Amino acid sequence: MSTTTVAHHEEHHDHPAGIMRWLTTTNHKDIGTMYLTFSLIMFFVGGSMILAIRAELFQPGLQLLNPEFFNQLIGVHALVMIFAALMPAATGFANWMIPLQIGAPDMALPRLNNWGFWLLPPSAILLTLPFTLALFGIGDGALATGWTFYPPLSVQGGIGVDFAIFAVHLLGISSVLGSINIIVTLFNMRAPGMTLMKMPMFAWGWLITAFLLIATIPVLAGAVTMLLTDRHFGTHFFDAAGGGDPIMFQHLFWFFGHPEVYILLLPVWGFIPQILETFSRKPMYGYKAQVYSLWAIGALAVVVWAHHFFTAGMPVPALLYFMYSTMAISLPLAVLFFCWIKTMWKGSMSFETPMLFAVGWIILFGIGGLTGLVLADVAADAQYHNSYFVVAHFHYTLFAGGIMGIMAGTYYWLPKMTGHMYSEKLGKLHFWLTAISFNLTFIPQFFLGLAGMPRRIPDYALQFAEFNMISSIAAFVLGFSQLLFVYNIVSCARGGKKATDQVWEGAKGLEWTLPSPPPYHSFTEQPTVK
Amino acid sequence: MQGFRKIGLGVLAMLASLNAYADYSWNFPLPATPMALDTLHVHNKFMTITGVIFLVVLAIMIYSIFSHRKSKSYKPVADKAPSTAVEIFWTLIPFAILLLIDFVIMGIPAYHSVIMMEDTRDKATMVIKITGSQWRWQYEYMDGDAKGIKFVSNLSTPKEQTAKGFQGVKDADYLLEVDNRLVLPVGEKVRVLMTATDVLHNWWVPQFGSSRVAVPGFLRETWVQVDRAGTYRGQCKELCGKGHGYMPIVVDAVPMEQFKVWVAAKKEELAKASAGADKEWTKEDLVTTGKGVYEKNCAVCHQVSGAGLPPAFPALTGSKIANGPIFGADGKYLKDSHLDRVLNGVRVMPSWKALLNDTEIAAVITYERNALGNSVGDVLQPAQVKAARQ
Numbered sequence: 058m059s060t061t062t063v064a065h066h067e068e069h070h071d072h073p074a075g076i077m078r079w080l081t082t083t084n085h086k087d088i089g090t091m092y093l094t095f096s097l098i099m100f101f102v103g104g105s106m107i108l109a110i111r112a113e114l115f116q117p118g119l120q121l122l123n124p125e126f127f128n129q130l131i132g133v134h135a136l137v138m139i140f141a142a143l144m145p146a147a148t149g150f151a152n153w154m155i156p157l158q159i160g161a162p163d164m165a166l167p168r169l170n171n172w173g174f175w176l177l178p179p180s181a182i183l184l185t186l187p188f189t190l191a192l193f194g195i196g197d198g199a200l201a202t203g204w205t206f207y208p209p210l211s212v213q214g215g216i217g218v219d220f221a222i223f224a225v226h227l228l229g230i231s232s233v234l235g236s237i238n239i240i241v242t243l244f245n246m247r248a249p250g251m252t253l254m255k256m257p258m259f260a261w262g263w264l265i266t267a268f269l270l271i272a273t274i275p276v277l278a279g280a281v282t283m284l285l286t287d288r289h290f291g292t293h294f295f296d297a298a299g300g301g302d303p304i305m306f307q308h309l310f311w312f313f314g315h316p317e318v319y320i321l322l323l324p325v326w327g328f329i330p331q332i333l334e335t336f337s338r339k340p341m342y343g344y345k346a347q348v349y350s351l352w353a354i355g356a357l358a359v360v361v362w363a364h365h366f367f368t369a370g371m372p373v374p375a376l377l378y379f380m381y382s383t384m385a386i387s388l389p390l391a392v393l394f395f396c397w398i399k400t401m402w403k404g405s406m407s408f409e410t411p412m413l414f415a416v417g418w419i420i421l422f423g424i425g426g427l428t429g430l431v432l433a434d435v436a437a438d439a440q441y442h443n444s445y446f447v448v449a450h451f452h453y454t455l456f457a458g459g460i461m462g463i464m465a466g467t468y469y470w471l472p473k474m475t476g477h478m479y480s481e482k483l484g485k486l487h488f489w490l491t492a493i494s495f496n497l498t499f500i501p502q503f504f505l506g507l508a509g510m511p512r513r514i515p516d517y518a519l520q521f522a523e524f525n526m527i528s529s530i531a532a533f534v535l536g537f538s539q540l541l542f543v544y545n546i547v548s549c550a551r552g553g554k555k556a557t558d559q560v561w562e563g564a565k566g567l568e569w570t571l572p573s574p575p576p577y578h579s580f581t582e583q584p585t586v587k
Numbered sequence: 588m589q590g591f592r593k594i595g596l597g598v599l600a601m602l603a604s605l606n607a608y609a610d611y612s613w614n615f616p617l618p619a620t621p622m623a624l625d626t627l628h629v630h631n632k633f634m635t636i637t638g639v640i641f642l643v644v645l646a647i648m649i650y651s652i653f654s655h656r657k658s659k660s661y662k663p664v665a666d667k668a669p670s671t672a673v674e675i676f677w678t679l680i681p682f683a684i685l686l687l688i689d690f691v692i693m694g695i696p697a698y699h700s701v702i703m704m705e706d707t708r709d710k711a712t713m714v715i716k717i718t719g720s721q722w723r724w725q726y727e728y729m730d731g732d733a734k735g736i737k738f739v740s741n742l743s744t745p746k747e748q749t750a751k752g753f754q755g756v757k758d759a760d761y762l763l764e765v766d767n768r769l770v771l772p773v774g775e776k777v778r779v780l781m782t783a784t785d786v787l788h789n790w791w792v793p794q795f796g797s798s799r800v801a802v803p804g805f806l807r808e809t810w811v812q813v814d815r816a817g818t819y820r821g822q823c824k825e826l827c828g829k830g831h832g833y834m835p836i837v838v839d840a841v842p843m844e845q846f847k848v849w850v851a852a853k854k855e856e857l858a859k860a861s862a863g864a865d866k867e868w869t870k871e872d873l874v875t876t877g878k879g880v881y882e883k884n885c886a887v888c889h890q891v892s893g894a895g896l897p898p899a900f901p902a903l904t905g906s907k908i909a910n911g912p913i914f915g916a917d918g919k920y921l922k923d924s925h926l927d928r929v930l931n932g933v934r935v936m937p938s939w940k941a942l943l944n945d946t947e948i949a950a951v952i953t954y955e956r957n958a959l960g961n962s963v964g965d966v967l968q969p970a971q972v973k974a975a976r977q
């Protein structure tokens with residue numbers, strides 16, 4: 058390719074400036090940046106909702122919120138955090154890093170990529186608009202059923218439920234589009250010589266995530282559509298009086314909902330080993346074993362759903378099957394944990410912020426995993442189910458395992474994306490504040506659950522007061538510590554010490570061969586992998 | 588300053604309460620049934636196993652973190668070309684350990700617990716039915732001497748304490764006290780049938796170890812056998828709307844003789860109430876009784892003043908239904924009349940047919956029509972409600 062055609066090519070793709078650049082962009086880096094920014098904003102939206110709840114739960118009695126509003130906040134907090142904070146963050150990294158990691162010039166389907174992102178802001182508005190409408194006397198606020206939409210409560214609910222159903226439809230379409238794009242990219246655009254079994258682990262994690270999304274999102278979309286027709290068009294899918302079954306919804310919902318947990322976590326399980334090998338200065342251990350484990354978890358994810366509602370009543374063989382299949386997930390996870398730790402073992406470790414987050418992540422996610430193992434036991438689950446024990450458990454998997462993982466990834470790739478180093482001092486402070494206040498928020502909730510406090514109650518009996526108070530104080534520290542994160546990201550984007558191409562001493566892989574920040578169009582000439 | 592003082596007091600209170608609850612504030616409450624005892628054992632065993640795994644792995648990590656550091660000039664081991672056989676061998680070790688833990692050490696006791704938990708019928712000497720409604724429980728005794736006893740159990744914590752912004756001293760059993768307690772004999776295995784009238788509920792007493800979702804239109808079952816006399820408290824644990832935090836459960840477990848005395852007294856009380864339905868009531872008596880029924884059952888949505896919470900919960904003051912006619916020319920109650928609404932419900936409004944007796948329905952309707960800013964002036968007699976039920 059001659060120099061003149063390259064220059065012409067670049068010129069041809071000269072992009073509009075201002076808002077039109079972002080509305081019309083098909084560049085994977087621009088779209089990745091938009092996903093990540095959107096995710097960060099929604100992280101604070103969802104976070105402020107939960108701080109309102111923790112303020113209410115600071116002591117017994119109702120102080121700030123009405124029970125109706127409380128119920129709306131808990132459900133929308135979860136939907137926002139899962140669909141608008143955690144998933145877009147993972148997709149943002151996929152957009153930014155997958156082409157760079159596999160030596161591709163862009164994603165395979167760039168226009169679809171743009172559409173995938175621009176479906177998100179309208180769905181975020183759909184989710185939160187009912188709060189505003191209620192202020193003007195229209196409807197009675199947002200979805201008040203918890204994020205799980207369980208009928209008949211959701212059939213009884215107000216317009217907030219309809220808004221949330223349509224938001225889920227849009228988010229689902231966006232996720233399926235993103236997944237198709239990633240699968241097509243990974244199967245068609247890898248650099249010559251990069252066989253599937255040489256693909257970076259992050260790409261593997263996302264490949265399995267994408268398959269899970271395509272398999273399960275349509276089930277969720279179908280379930281919420283059935284709910285919509287039950288609400289407005291006289292069907293009785295979930296109404297016993299018309300021959301339906303409310304528990305049927307739970308089966309459909311969790312057929313999506315359980316894989317969703319792995320959808321959120323698999324991308325993180327992909328890049329954490331890459332961070333570990335970088336800062337241990339030694340290749341990751343058991344690449345093959347990790348890939349096979351990811352596949353095993355992807356497969357198990359779709360056959361264990363009913364453990365989310367053991368107490369709803371099911372035949373003994375079903376209880377036993379779902380109990381043992383759920384326990385089986387710990388087998389591939391044990392292999393993964395072993396490989397992660399073995400990667401660190403006898404490495405030459407240094408503890409920059411990404412490594413701190415990665416190591417803290419292993420420990421805290423380990424707690425989430427082990428408490429998940431005891432939750433699988435049907436008899437004990439009768440006690441844990443819908444108590445604060447479960448709340449603590451899934452925050453160890455989704456906050457520690459998900460969001461703290463995303464933070465590790467952010468610090469790891471931020472210098473590559475912006476071309477500047479972030480403040481290591483603030484990063485470390487952010488890590489310690491987050492890790493400590495996170496534990497102080499959720500460890501008391503394990504004890505609250507054991508003592509018998511149900512989740513989703515706006516007011517509680519006096520014996521739960523002390524633990525709730527500790528949890529609330531720590532939650533506020535946790536929430537406000539995240540301002541450091543934003544400050545660090547923003548000041549890193551604006552300037553700072555120049556980052557080298559490789560950024561980290563031990564970093565290996567195609568993305569670290571490009572300049573920091575990489576040019577707008579990277580890998581216009583395909584690299585080869587030996 | 589106020590805030591800091593509160594936090595300080597909270598921390599002090601916490602330390603004090605650690606002493607008070609000593610053994611059980613860090614774990615499940617003291618079990619009262621064989622199932623809860625079994626659950627506690629299973630839980631303790633699994634927690635110990637997972638705790639040991641966690642600590643061993645953590646110790647290995649910490650050792651590595653402190654020894655294999657670049658700052659200590661630790662040289663990374665040179666990785667040879669990955670020898671697949673060695674790698675498979677090493678990665679199969681954690682796999683095998685978990686295989687043993689999951690399906691033998693934890694799996695076998697878990698199997699027996701499931702079988703025990705789901706065996707609701709063997710040796711059961713009594714059957715009760717529990718019905719969840721927004722936001723109260725109804726208990727019905729299905730067989731034996733107690734057959735036919737049926738009552739509703741509501742939160743009885745005073746309204747001002749649960750109101751927003753209440754500053755005073757709360758009852759010791761704040762949010763965990765009811766007007767009518769479920770009474771069970773000690774040592775008897777009771778089969779519990781569970782259902783609901785509107786949305787999902789979950790009847791959960793932590794010290795019983797059993798919890799089952801109440802599904803409208805279906806019967807689910809579980810069992811309890813309370814082995815120690817005493818009072819046990821629990822709460823609904825399936826989100827069921829705005830009153831979810833306000834539908835507690837209180838169970839009195841008493842010796843058999845005492846249970847029989849209670850059954851006799853309760854039957855007499857119910858007979859008296861049903862006799863009351865046949866007599867002619869005065870308007871004043873109905874309004875007085877109706878006020879109590881209204882504030883216990885209706886005020887949570889329609890508000891004590893009758894103003895409601897529109898649009899979800901309409902006002903009764905000035906409402907078309909509460910001021911319109913009840914009976915048509917043929918003497919039967921009209922569709923969409925006041926009585927029809929209360930008996931059969933519509934959308935969010937529950938059906939009260941099964942929850943309130945004739946006198947209570949007559950009283951509450953008469954109250955709503957002659958108070959709360961309404962003055963229709965008519966009287967609905969319990970006998971008319973009884974006739975309307977047929």
